[in-house]
Amino acid sequence: MTTYPTGEQIELVQGDQSAVVVQVGGGLRMYGVAGRAVVDGFDVSARVDGGRGQVLAPWPNRVRDGRYRWAGQDLQLALSEAASHNAIHGLVRWSEWSVVERSASAVTLATRVWPQPGYPFLLDVTAAYVLGAEGLSVALTGRNAGEEALPYGVAQHPYLTAGTELVDDSVLTVPASSWLRTDDRGLPVSTEPVAGTPWDFRAGRQVGDTVLDTPFTELDRDGDGRVVVRLALVDGTHGVDFWCGNGADYLQVFSGDTLAPERRRRGLAVEPMSCPADAFNSGEGLVTLEPGQEHTLEWGLHAW
Numbered sequence: 001m002t003t004y005p006t007g008e009q010i011e012l013v014q015g016d017q018s019a020v021v022v023q024v025g026g027g028l029r030m031y032g033v034a035g036r037a038v039v040d041g042f043d044v045s046a047r048v049d050g051g052r053g054q055v056l057a058p059w060p061n062r063v064r065d066g067r068y069r070w071a072g073q074d075l076q077l078a079l080s081e082a083a084s085h086n087a088i089h090g091l092v093r094w095s096e097w098s099v100v101e102r103s104a105s106a107v108t109l110a111t112r113v114w115p116q117p118g119y120p121f122l123l124d125v126t127a128a129y130v131l132g133a134e135g136l137s138v139a140l141t142g143r144n145a146g147e148e149a150l151p152y153g154v155a156q157h158p159y160l161t162a163g164t165e166l167v168d169d170s171v172l173t174v175p176a177s178s179w180l181r182t183d184d185r186g187l188p189v190s191t192e193p194v195a196g197t198p199w200d201f202r203a204g205r206q207v208g209d210t211v212l213d214t215p216f217t218e219l220d221r222d223g224d225g226r227v228v229v230r231l232a233l234v235d236g237t238h239g240v241d242f243w244c245g246n247g248a249d250y251l252q253v254f255s256g257d258t259l260a261p262e263r264r265r266r267g268l269a270v271e272p273m274s275c276p277a278d279a280f281n282s283g284e285g286l287v288t289l290e291p292g293q294e295h296t297l298e299w300g301l302h303a304w
Helices: none
Strands: 009-014 017-022 028-033 062-064 067-070 073-076 086-088 098-102 106-113 123-132 135-144 150-152 170-173 176-182 188-193 213-219 227-233 239-244 250-254 268-273 287-289 294-303
Touching: 009 106, 009 123, 017 123, 017 135, 028 135, 062 067, 067 150, 135 150, 135 287, 227 250, 227 268, 287 294
Parallel strands: none
Antiparallel strands: 009 017, 017 028, 062 086, 067 073, 098 106, 106 123, 123 135, 135 294, 150 287, 170 227, 176 188, 176 213, 213 250, 227 239, 239 294, 250 268
8 A cells, every 4th residue: 555745645526627635734736627737736756845735724824933922821833934933834734634524526624733832722623625516615614622712824825727837828817906015034014005016916917927925915805705816828718716705815826936946937826814924923814713613714716
């Protein structure tokens, strides 16, 4: 029996759609429609690189110096981004997840965060993946399983592709009127309008050589309450719509320029986030989960 770096490979099929969800991190390794890749995934024999497909909880992005104060306690997280002296992307991305429900076209996985240094709380997290008529839908739910309130944030890190060799040759639409300027450690310093900046993709335009590692907010929602990001071919013949609904008020868009040379700008990460970087300190978008309380973030993909 072969053991893969991301553990068990859970294959989902619905019509011409196929996806692979993995045991390590509860993440999404592959998603395609009619033989066309929609997610820029990774080989079954590979480790995850660049957060590819991973679930990020109980915080997305970064915590400055790994330090924060909660309920009168000064807490210190491990500095998992040592070069920038930050704690990055939570505690569950390398955890072993268990299948709690499964069918041919859907799976729900779960993991538990036990009380530990820096995060002395009991938290259950589930990731539910469903292939349906509209495409792939995902629901990430955090539940406070302990007896005291806890701080919580969540995101996921899929990389999208419209089928081009580089994202440069794709047209990107991001319905956001503001972006968060960040410092050289990836931490927010101000919220500014996108108008007149290289980060204004509201009308849709070719990515070109624009370097993106950019948080967006003030998201424009459609009549169904969804924010829809589109990545498409220049000729408009096909593309992918990424949507996020409840629980996501921020987006991080990343063109992958800091990845290994063979992976740079091959896919565009579009990360739905419940809060921005350093929310454990700023409180911006941070969710307080009382004992027994839940928070759910919903997102999905529709190829056309």
